[in-house]
Amino acid sequence: MFKFSKSFMPAITLALLPFATTTPSIAADKYTGVGRAATPAEIQAWDIDVRPDFKGLPKGSGSVEQGQVIWENKCASCHGTFGESNTVFTPLVGGTTKDDVKTGNVANLKRADYPGRTTMMKVASLSTLWDYIHRAMPWNAPKTLSDDEVYAVVAYLLNLSEIVPDDFTLSDSNIREVQKLMPNRNGMSLKHAMWPGKSGLVTATPPDTKNTACMSNCKPAAKVSSTLPDYAKTSHGELAPQTRPFGQTRGQGAAAGSSAKPAHNPDYALAEKSGCLACHGINQKIVGPGFNEVADKYKGQDAAAKLATKVKNGGVGVWGSIPMPAQTDLKDSDAQTLVKWILSGAPTQ
Amino acid sequence: MAEHEELTPVETPEGLKQPGRIQKAPENFLTPTEIESVTQGRRNFLRGSLFAAVAAMTGRHAFAQGSDAVNAASGDPYILQPQTWATTLGKGVATAPYGLPSKYEADVIRRQSPGLTQTTQSSVSFSPLQSMFGIITASGLHFERHHQGWYDIDPTQHRLMVNGSSPEFVKKPKVYTMDDIMRMPFVSRIHFIECGANTGMEWGNVAVPTVQYTHGMLSCSEFTGVPLRLILEDCGANMSKKFVLAEGADGSAMTRTIPMEMVLNDEVLVAYGMNGEMMRPENGYPLRLVVPGVQGVSWVKWLRRIEVGDQPYGTKDEAVHYIDLMPDGQHRQYTSVQECKSVICTPSGGQKLLEKGYYTISGLAWSGRGKVRQVDVSTDGGINWKRAKLETPVQSKALTRFSLPWNWDGKAVILQSRAVDDTGYVQPTYGQLRAVRGTRSIYHNNAIQSWGVAENGDVSNVQVL
Structure with a gap:
């Protein structure tokens, strides 16, 4: 009886709460046997977030000089030696000035003619850089940097942006001071209508626009201000098959007879399906070497078996320090097919 | 399946002479008379297939305007001539244990926008809105946005942790397995999910050719899951704190700040079901957050942790990306609602x-x-x-x-x-x-x-x- 009343009473209490209407009202402690206490070690392992007030930041330090070494080994292949590369991801560094460091507003963001926006132009909180690099970098081996290495990489980025000097060491004890130098620290606006809470995070405004549902003679004429540029007509492949070949409409070109492209080489399709092309270009380096570079390097050698094993087991060192992860899901026969295809020049058609 | 292929006279005409190759249906399902009629039908099919071949030669347009192709003297061969599907035995149950769309729908697929990204793991695929009906997105056509690739996580190894940014915010920090989550009370709701960058390529001028690329970072599903409020209360969370942080288990360990109000009114779900089956791996199998009306990046996939906090978190995807550059050079931060x-x-x-x-x-x-x-x-x-x-x-x-x-x-x-x-x-x-x-x-x-x-x-x- 006691057990019943204990679980029943909180249920009634909860049912009276204004928000408990859409779900069965169940007391907080009623889910007997569901879940278990998290251990302190588990919480420590997963609770890695660092907030803008630096709550959650672990103790540690790293110098610009140390950061440069880590950068060149683990970051530069995607982001460029100076964080400027636009090849794989958008540039990290550039577009900020000494004056921005003083004002906390990046002046180039006001310029409509300024090409592109780098991470350092946008980011307001140093915590964001630290937290993200710590949890998600390097891109193909996330969470493998030590805390000190993260400090060092952040210090190097700050140095590239001329926020800290060459001999600087960033640490948990001086990071709040460096925050005061962030070029876009005052660049965030919290006045808008698009935060779904009322918790005081933003100053809520009415929505930006106030269109009306006018039904007739709403304007004198409809003027087309922009049409599809010529290059964009073919940039997304043949449009004919992108609409179902029966029904109300057809894809453009569908009725004009067959203009089917030659099918992809099946081995190319296998490379695409197996995810190889994310890191390897056919004719250029992306994260790993281009297939053309691999074919050149092993030209005239009987390297197929060795390379197939490398594909399966992963490797590091031949093409730089970014490791190629082991492809454990790839069938042996597929690895052999792919290597043969790569060594034969990786034809796409 | 192979047996059925052999039934098609066009592919194996000799099959006509070998009626014994017809596979007997279980429990004498076909009578001798019915078997005779099936064989008869295959002869008719040969005649019918001639018409089909003629129609095919005139190309898709003839098929498109089927009424024009009708022979004025007699009528449409697809009506006048018995067709193979009407006169032969079809395939058996569970031929495709997990059913797939018709082969004629092979071009109704998610597509990438060439040049938008340089890798497929940090990229987008768009839903083919031009080919869909109703409001539910077929799960295989749901748009994708991954930051560091997707995994098919073993549900027996997946965990959800709840803790506080300060220990006192959550009295009993807990760990839940999928078994635990799926024992709890659930709701099923239909909601859209739209990427905050949907139609983003079109801000300045027309840039892409079809609705798949202009608006295809949009999908809608029935989601089944546990209201996050119930899980937080189970952990003794202080529900007067203003924010929760949601964090993913993938390489990007995606994090976003969610307002507690949306948790309190039971809108935010810890979801495992999508359109009657488990969430697809590309959409966060086995667990994702559902934050109705809010841009997709907040619907954290492969959800591994919820933290209750008293301040927003300024994560990469709410402090560097998913911020709106205004003409005065300021970026609007924490813009989350997808407007009408x-x-x-x-x-x-x-x-x-x-x-x-x-x-x-x-x-x-x-x-x-x-x-x-x-x-x-x-x-x-x-x-x-x-x-x-x-x-x-x-x-x-x-x-x-x-x-x-x-x-x-x-x-x-x-x-x-x-x-x-x-x-x-x-x-x-x-x-x-x-x-x-x-x-x-x-x-x-x-x-x-x-x-x-x-x-x-x-x-x-x-x-x-």
């Missing part, structure tokens, strides 16, 4: 109307603030409008299908749709939106979409201010 928006999917860019006459204009409308109240459609670029029909039930923060009968007279026209939600907010024109936000933003473009229809029937993407 609509788009015509049929007819739409990259399509062609084959002839004058009747069509049913069809499209989608949605609002991150509630229900769609009305949708109006214009065929003259926004000068005059007609009220579209809404398919019911119209649900809050879900896609709503609209349609309008239309007779095309063969003249050049501009089609537009304009949605109004139950707050009274009316979807803006490009001119209105740019007047406030400029053209350099990437996110939250909800302007009225225009499709130009040329006299030759070609439909193309255009912008009208």
